[in-house]
Amino acid sequence: MAALCRDVQRPLGLVPTMGALHDGHLSLTRRARADSATMAVSIFVNPTQFGAGEDFNSYPRSFERDLDLLAEQGTDLVFAPPPEEVYPDGFDTWIEPGSVTEGQEGEARPGHFKGVATVVAKLFSIVRADRAYFGQKDGQQVAVIRRMAQDLNLGVEVVTMPTIREADGLALSSRNAYLTTDQRQAAPVIYRALCAAQELWRGGEQDAGRLRAAAMAVLQAEPMLELDADSMAPVERADTSGGRRVMVAVAAKLGQPRLIDNIILGDG
Ligand SMILES: Nc1ncnc2c1ncn2[C@@H]1O[C@H](COP(=O)(O)OP(=O)(O)OP(=O)(O)O)[C@@H](O)[C@H]1O
Numbered sequence: 510m511a512a513l514c515r516d517v518q519r520p521l522g523l524v525p526t527m528g529a530l531h532d533g534h535l536s537l538t539r540r541a542r543a544d545s546a547t548m549a550v551s552i553f554v555n556p557t558q559f560g561a562g563e564d565f566n567s568y569p570r571s572f573e574r575d576l577d578l579l580a581e582q583g584t585d586l587v588f589a590p591p592p593e594e595v596y597p598d599g600f601d602t603w604i605e606p607g608s609v610t611e612g613q614e615g616e617a618r619p620g621h622f623k624g625v626a627t628v629v630a631k632l633f634s635i636v637r638a639d640r641a642y643f644g645q646k647d648g649q650q651v652a653v654i655r656r657m658a659q660d661l662n663l664g665v666e667v668v669t670m671p672t673i674r675e676a677d678g679l680a681l682s683s684r685n686a687y688l689t690t691d692q693r694q695a696a697p698v699i700y701r702a703l704c705a706a707q708e709l710w711r712g713g714e715q716d717a718g719r720l721r722a723a724a725m726a727v728l729q730a731e732p733m734l735e736l737d738a739d740s741m742a743p744v745e746r747a748d749t750s751g752g753r754r755v756m757v758a759v760a761a762k763l764g765q766p767r768l769i770d771n772i773i774l775g776d777g
C-alpha cells in the first residue's frame with residue numbers, strides 16, 4: 510500500500526471511516542472526490558479507541574455493501590487492513606493528545622482519543638494523504654486531529670464537513686442502527702435541544718450557563734434519555750485566527766447506544 514501511494518496522482522484525499530457507511534460518510538467521499546486526483550477511503554474498526562465494555566465486537570459491519578457504495582462514488586483506493594497489520598506484535602508507540610481531550614468524549618471514554626490519534630496518524634502516513642476529511646458530528650475528534658496535524662507537522666490538510674441529518678434532525682451515525690423503534694422516535698430530541706440553544710444565541714444570548722439550561726430543559730423532557738454528567742457541554746475554543754467559536758455538544762444514552770451531536774453557534 511505504501512509503495513502504491515507514493516506513485517499515485519496528487520492531491521490524494523483520504524476519508525478515514527470505521528465502515529457501515531451512510532450518507533454522512535458519503536458527503537465526505539463526494540467532497541474528497543471533487544477535491545482530489547486520487548480518492549482513498551479507509552475502513553478499519555480500530556480496536557484501540559474502544560474501551561473495555563464498549564461495543565467493539567458488536568460495532569456494525571457491512572463490508573461488501575460498503576465496497577459497492579465506494580465503487581459508485583468513484584473511489585480509487587480502499588484501505589481495509591486487518592488489525593495485525595496496523596498493530597503488529599511489538600507495536601509500542603502512541604500519540605497522546607493534550608488538553609483538547611478534556612471533557613466530553615475524552616472524559617467519558619478514557620483513552621479513546623489516544624487510540625483515535627494514533628490510528629489516524631498511522632493512516633495518514635500509510636496512505637500518504639495530502640488532505641483528510643472528517644465530519645463535524647464528531648466535534649471533539651476533529652479538534653483532536655487538527656491539533657495533532659498542526660503540532661506534529663504531519664503535512665496533511667484537515668477538512669471538516671457539516672453534519673448530515675435525517676429529516677427529523679437526528680445526526681446520521683452507524684450506531685443509530687442499535688436504536689429500537691421507540692428510541693429512534695425519541696432520538697431527535699438531541700437536535701431539538703441544540704436548536705433551542707442556537708435560537709437563544711441568535712437572539713443575542715451569550716451566557717454559556719443560560720444556553721446550557723435552554724438545551725437541558727428540552728433534553729430533560731425526554732424520559733428515555735440518560736444524560737451523562739457532561740451531557741451538555743458548551744465549549745469555547747479559540748480558532749486559528751484568534752477568534753472564538755462556541756460549540757454546544759450533547760452526549761446521551763438512549764438505551765444501550767450512546768449518541769453524540771453538536772452545533773456550532775457561530776463566531777462570538
Ligand atoms: N452524520 C454525519 N455527517 C457528517 N459526517 C459524519 C456523520 N457521521 C459520521 N461522520 C464522519 O464520518 C467519519 C467516519 O465516522 P464513523 O465511521 O465513526 O461513523 P459514525 O457514523 O460516526 O459512527 P459512530 O456511530 O461510531 O459514531 C468521521 O469523520 C465522522 O465524523
Ligand SMILES: CC(C)(CO)[C@@H](O)C(=O)[O-]
Pocket residue numbers: 525526527553555558625628629647650
Ligand atoms: C477517525 C476514525 C476513522 C479513526 O478510527 C474514527 O474515529 C471515526 O470513524 O470517526
Ligand code: BAL
Pocket residue numbers: 558559647650
Ligand atoms: N465516530 C467516532 C468513533 C467512535 O465512536 O469510536
